[in-house]
Amino acid sequence: xxxTRSARRLDLTGQICPWPVVFTMKEVKKMVNxxxxxxxxxxxxSTKNIPEAVKKEGHEVLDSSRMDDGVYKIxxxxxx
Amino acid sequence: MxxxxxxxxxxxVQWLKDHLLDAGIRILDARTPREYMYGHIPNAVLVGYEHIxxxxxxxxxxxxxxxxxxxxxxxxxxxxxxxxVIVYGDRGGSYAARVLWTLEYYGAKAKLLxxxxxxxxxxxxxxxxxxxxxxxxxxxxxxxxxxxAETDYIAxxxxxxxLVVLDSRSPDEYNGLIVQTARKSRIPGSVNVPxxxxxxxxxxxxxxxxxxxKVFEERGITKDKExxxxxxxxxxxxxxxxxxxxxxxxxxxxxxKSFSEWGNSxxxxxE
Numbered sequence: 001x002x003x004t005r006s007a008r009r010l011d012l013t014g015q016i017c018p019w020p021v022v023f024t025m026k027e028v029k030k031m032v033n034x035x036x037x038x039x040x041x042x043x044x045x046s047t048k049n050i051p052e053a054v055k056k057e058g059h060e061v062l063d064s065s066r067m068d069d070g071v072y073k074i075x076x077x078x079x080x
Numbered sequence: 081m082x083x084x085x086x087x088x089x090x091x092x093v094q095w096l097k098d099h100l101l102d103a104g105i106r107i108l109d110a111r112t113p114r115e116y117m118y119g120h121i122p123n124a125v126l127v128g129y130e131h132i133x134x135x136x137x138x139x140x141x142x143x144x145x146x147x148x149x150x151x152x153x154x155x156x157x158x159x160x161x162x163x164x165v166i167v168y169g170d171r172g173g174s175y176a177a178r179v180l181w182t183l184e185y186y187g188a189k190a191k192l193l194x195x196x197x198x199x200x201x202x203x204x205x206x207x208x209x210x211x212x213x214x215x216x217x218x219x220x221x222x223x224x225x226x227x228x229a230e231t232d233y234i235a236x237x238x239x240x241x242x243l244v245v246l247d248s249r250s251p252d253e254y255n256g257l258i259v260q261t262a263r264k265s266r267i268p269g270s271v272n273v274p275x276x277x278x279x280x281x282x283x284x285x286x287x288x289x290x291x292x293x294k295v296f297e298e299r300g301i302t303k304d305k306e307x308x309x310x311x312x313x314x315x316x317x318x319x320x321x322x323x324x325x326x327x328x329x330x331x332x333x334x335x336x337k338s339f340s341e342w343g344n345s346x347x348x349x350x351e
Binding site: 013014016018021042045053056069 | 112129139142259260311312
């Protein structure tokens, strides 16, 4: 069983291509195995691009869901 | 702006202000639900990806909505075949451009507001939080395939000097320093024209015709060429596509699935 070390939230609402992915991956680089990153976006294509980009590097997408006001929450567990 | 306003693509803020209540107009707000909720142009309704893209959760790309679904979605937005649709956006207008391209692709009469919402509001034009009642209309789509570049078409014409493949992404994406796909960096032979070079100043969605012309001609992209634009998901490239249209390029097309398809397809070449 892997350990969840800490959780961080990154609010990227208002950002458009390519910045949601760029800022997410920059944050992911700083994190260690077991950390959890919660990303908030309101740019719909980013709800596809961010999961694709983090999975490509071996991280796990725990959740991707739409909240009430059209903001999406993407939860990533870091695997390093 | 005078030259651009004569085209059939843009409308001025003053024109829209004077026609806000016209029965034959449908105004579409191409921003986020949160932005719409905080304030929008009177009589505008929100247009989301559910109205313009295929519902395919596992695909990495956003393909154009199928014809029958488009007819239903546009009709539900109150768009009929005789409706004049005015789309507005913000953040440079890339998503609004994608919405406009989709409407054009299915034969709707559509135009883009020349300025973004923030400029509209800053200049004191009317803003409301009231959500209008929308009466559904019947919309029959007629596909305008000339403005869409499909994957196979581009793949077959690679290396043909009559086709320019225009990459609207940032130089770092084009050069493979920012990678969002299984493979990097770009479609072979593509020319990098970052989309924001065509965005205007002070909240205008496009630069002046002279500025736009310089951007393309300096890179050897001339009107005699067929130009297929792409980016990551077909938003920035839609803006570039419209910039070309504003200048009268007759053979501009959008590859709407863009590099999120191409860069994740092992059978397609990259460089």
